Amino acid sequence: MPERVLMEGSAAIVEAAVQAGCRFYAGYPITPSTEILELMSVRMPQVGGTCMNAESEIEAIGMVWGAAGCGVRSMIASTGQGISLMQESFAELANAQIPIVAVNMCRGQGDYFQATRGGGHGDYRFIVLAPSTAQEAADLTQLAFHLADKWRNPVMIMGDFLLSHTSEMVSFAAPALAELPPKEWAVTGAKGRRGITLSPLGPSEKLSTDVAAALANVTAKHSAIVSEEVRVEHGFLEDAELVVVAFGFPGRFVKYAVRLARERGLRVGYVRPISLWPFPRHAVASAAATARAVAVFELNAGQMIEDVQLSVLGRVPVVAIGGISHDHSGFGVGPLLNVEHILKRIGQVYSGKEDP
Amino acid sequence: MSAVTGSGERGLRKVFEKPDLLLSAEHSLCPGCGEPVALRVILEAVQELGLRERTICVAGIGCYTAFPMIMDVDVMQALHGRAPSVATGVKRVRPDAFVFTMQGDGDMISEGLQEVLHAAARGERITAIVFNNAVFGETGGHMTAATVLGQHTKTSVGGRDRERHGNPIRISELVAQLDGAAYVARSAVHTPSAIKLTEQYLRDAFQCQLEGRGFSLLEILTMCPTDWFVTPAQGPAFLAERIEPTFPLGIIKS
Numbered sequence: 001m002p003e004r005v006l007m008e009g010s011a012a013i014v015e016a017a018v019q020a021g022c023r024f025y026a027g028y029p030i031t032p033s034t035e036i037l038e039l040m041s042v043r044m045p046q047v048g049g050t051c052m053n054a055e056s057e058i059e060a061i062g063m064v065w066g067a068a069g070c071g072v073r074s075m076i077a078s079t080g081q082g083i084s085l086m087q088e089s090f091a092e093l094a095n096a097q098i099p100i101v102a103v104n105m106c107r108g109q110g111d112y113f114q115a116t117r118g119g120g121h122g123d124y125r126f127i128v129l130a131p132s133t134a135q136e137a138a139d140l141t142q143l144a145f146h147l148a149d150k151w152r153n154p155v156m157i158m159g160d161f162l163l164s165h166t167s168e169m170v171s172f173a174a175p176a177l178a179e180l181p182p183k184e185w186a187v188t189g190a191k192g193r194r195g196i197t198l199s200p201l202g203p204s205e206k207l208s209t210d211v212a213a214a215l216a217n218v219t220a221k222h223s224a225i226v227s228e229e230v231r232v233e234h235g236f237l238e239d240a241e242l243v244v245v246a247f248g249f250p251g252r253f254v255k256y257a258v259r260l261a262r263e264r265g266l267r268v269g270y271v272r273p274i275s276l277w278p279f280p281r282h283a284v285a286s287a288a289a290t291a292r293a294v295a296v297f298e299l300n301a302g303q304m305i306e307d308v309q310l311s312v313l314g315r316v317p318v319v320a321i322g323g324i325s326h327d328h329s330g331f332g333v334g335p336l337l338n339v340e341h342i343l344k345r346i347g348q349v350y351s352g353k354e355d356p
Numbered sequence: 357m358s359a360v361t362g363s364g365e366r367g368l369r370k371v372f373e374k375p376d377l378l379l380s381a382e383h384s385l386c387p388g389c390g391e392p393v394a395l396r397v398i399l400e401a402v403q404e405l406g407l408r409e410r411t412i413c414v415a416g417i418g419c420y421t422a423f424p425m426i427m428d429v430d431v432m433q434a435l436h437g438r439a440p441s442v443a444t445g446v447k448r449v450r451p452d453a454f455v456f457t458m459q460g461d462g463d464m465i466s467e468g469l470q471e472v473l474h475a476a477a478r479g480e481r482i483t484a485i486v487f488n489n490a491v492f493g494e495t496g497g498h499m500t501a502a503t504v505l506g507q508h509t510k511t512s513v514g515g516r517d518r519e520r521h522g523n524p525i526r527i528s529e530l531v532a533q534l535d536g537a538a539y540v541a542r543s544a545v546h547t548p549s550a551i552k553l554t555e556q557y558l559r560d561a562f563q564c565q566l567e568g569r570g571f572s573l574l575e576i577l578t579m580c581p582t583d584w585f586v587t588p589a590q591g592p593a594f595l596a597e598r599i600e601p602t603f604p605l606g607i608i609k610s
Binding site: 026 | 379414427428430431433441443448449450453454470474
């Protein structure tokens, strides 16, 4: 049994990244992601890696681009505002098929659209994973590096202030992940071969001009990712009349509230999407198939609810029971993230007192 | 830029040919453009210094973005303005690589000014090359941060005016002030002697990187007759008379 260590979610992500072979990190301080930069500045040199305290988020993602393009596992972290600054590079990293892991320690959950739709241009997608505990953050970080390399596509870890700063017991078992092929696409210097161009604009072969084929090649894998990489947790669905959907750290609160609702005799179940893209459409749809209603708890004005609606396709009412929730800090820790409050909202929807 | 050869019968000898690292003698840029000349000089230097297999070029966005396709070295294509940070990531994980960037004045001095200044201040062991033609060539002739006073562009109609448009930035002088910058020079490609100067400065800049002395920058003034609204034949004279006075040639820091 691997040793269990008490650490914050940020530290769990850093250690998992180190164990996954991450050897380059660049970042710019911003709450609540700053601890990742602080820890990386200590850990990277210890393992022969490099941590850059970049002069801006835009330069940070450029540095990560360069390192990852050389085939080195590389990571960046920020919060929504800083992630916004990186969007041009995010879009083009996907087009250049350069695998990186990006962590967004959001303020609240207002960056769901940004993460799943992307703030950048073009037809790109990020695989987005939303851990709800420090342990899951460690596990998903290891997985994220694997998926990024497997698909040659960026992967985002989406957390929040509470995930970043809550200390929990974490262990680091080496995950059983399939062997991946060598990164023959990486830029290494043209030793014994013709040069290559690693570019978001077109093909890597010299003298080739087939831009359309290169870009089609990037998006062709999206359907394969949708069919292979959905991850979801659910519970109490067998006879559930109400299904509650929630992701990330607040997903734990919902899970607990649903358990309390069950103790009070309410037939309530939950679905917690772990991959936000690809979204677990089938899991939500099949849970909704036998329910009277679906409630969505998210700490924003209503973002994931659109994916839930697209999954349910009008079969049952979909009700928002979350909302924007902040204290004076603005970092997304507010009064709505409260089990009693969630339980009350579940009860209202369950009893039909909430008009959908 | 096809090879100039003579007939052996008449005792002529080959005096010029494209470097092997140039995969095609054709380029897709305008007649009279200075950038293909600069590219040829760069690839000759890489070849002569035996750096091909260590080279990673990071290219910006401009007319010269057509070059990576015909350069037989590894190239990472960066976004507009971002080549210095991308090159930083490359060099930090591949310290034995020979890393140079190719940017234009729009890319480096307008869009990405912060990038080049920070990379220079950090003393990144990379060589930044900027093709300065004092205009956004690829978009069709718009004012950059290096457009000289009085220069007519589509967004400084009638000439760049100090009051209305502000002043041009001399990037080499700016970078030279930074402690991490070890070598800074400005050359041009409008005359044979200027091209010789470019060859010499380029070797100095590359040597600076190879010796690990710090950041090196070579600013190469290039002709853009299309967006200077002159004929290709008038390009070199326009550079000498209108552009060079704002950007004097020479070694600025060594």
